[in-house]
Amino acid sequence: MEVPKSHPRYESLKKREILLDFYEKGIVTISGLISQGRGEAFDYLLGEKSQDFALEAEKAALEKLTQSNRPVISVNGNVAALAGEEIVRFAKKYNITVEANIFYWSKERMKKIVSYFESIGLHVLGLNQDAQIPGLESDRGKCEKDGIFTADTVLIPLEDGDRAEALKRMGKFVITIDLNPLSRTSKFGDITIVDEVQRAFTNLTNFKKEDYSGKVSSFKNERNAARVVTFIGERMATMNEWPES
């Protein structure tokens, strides 16, 4: 079924098709499909665009990444499907290490994710997991010593809350991308980006130096995240075609 470009929810439906395609490829899990649905609902409430609070967090995130000694981007199946190419462009532009990490661990799926990134032009870590994030079950905590384990800053799009917390406990600077501003992952962010991952990485790649310079020092994460919740509440009220009660 082809979705016409004129459809009001074209982008969202197109993304759903891509997820299904990556499910067939064995990169996205069944559980990942349900997660995508949850994301769709929050993106709908956000207006399916990068709002001002998202752009502000993304600018601060980019400056922080450029200032870090060992920044690493963590990718899973949904992230590969939704923003693989955008991540390749971004990682190459700033020479940032990317490492595959998945919630429902399987060697086969790890290989598929790594191969997918190779096929679109980027070598990513993940097949040589020789370190363990403290405080997580064995499979959930696997990572590479040269990657996430020794990173000073981690960018974790669509990450599990437990892992976000564990990375923070390790003392890392944590940058999250998640559509739910109230999720545990969002709350563990030192910089919390509430935006769709493809849009987020497109923005990160397109910013010029003057866009992001000096943003880290003035960025107040808690205040910015609070704006998201206010925005969604106000937007729901404007979307409400039901008369005021």
Place this chain on the structure above:
Amino acid sequence: MEVPKSHPRYESLKKREILLDFYEKGIVTISGLISQGRGEAFDYLLGEKSQDFALEAEKAALEKLTQSNRPVISVNGNVAALAGEEIVRFAKKYNITVEANIFYWSKERMKKIVSYFESIGLHVLGLNQDAQIPGLESDRGKCEKDGIFTADTVLIPLEDGDRAEALKRMGKFVITIDLNPLSRTSKFGDITIVDEVQRAFTNLTNFKKEDYSGKVSSFKNERNAARVVTFIGERMATMNEWPES
């Protein structure tokens, strides 16, 4: 993976497992899994319980169903998975016809849904589709003359917006169950229930006559639906652990 009962989101995670099981059985589609994710997000915002506005709409809906000459409940794959047994109990208690209707039509899946209901004790319509809802594409508009086609009142849980609209255009009294108060389906309801389907059918079955008597005449659907949106906005603000901006 067993979900411990103590988990704060036990009910939600349990439902996810059931959906996966019905996906394996060929009753729920891939697209239905993504829809479930969207539902999860809205139910999270609703506090994962039947709020007062839901109970009010459910009481009015029950009285309307008992007053109708030919009420019909429409069921699809997700509805069967989430609330099959509760629907059987409800339909038997009030002797209401149930008809299977699916968005991504396939004879095989129709058969599986009908068989599933037979296996849990209820004969449902759907395999003898001899009528067509006007204004819908061929597959999407199929239904039974003795069921939805000649119903005066239709109860349509988790229904597609186009079909909700087409049923309303046929002059039927439309009762919707949908977790998104702003969905097209919700807007086409004469009575709009914003609740999770399993909870909704449990409530419908448990109400006593004195609970619902006289509720139709005093029920104001638009005002009730507007309360839902206000509730979600206010609840998000209370859930917000981010400091006020």
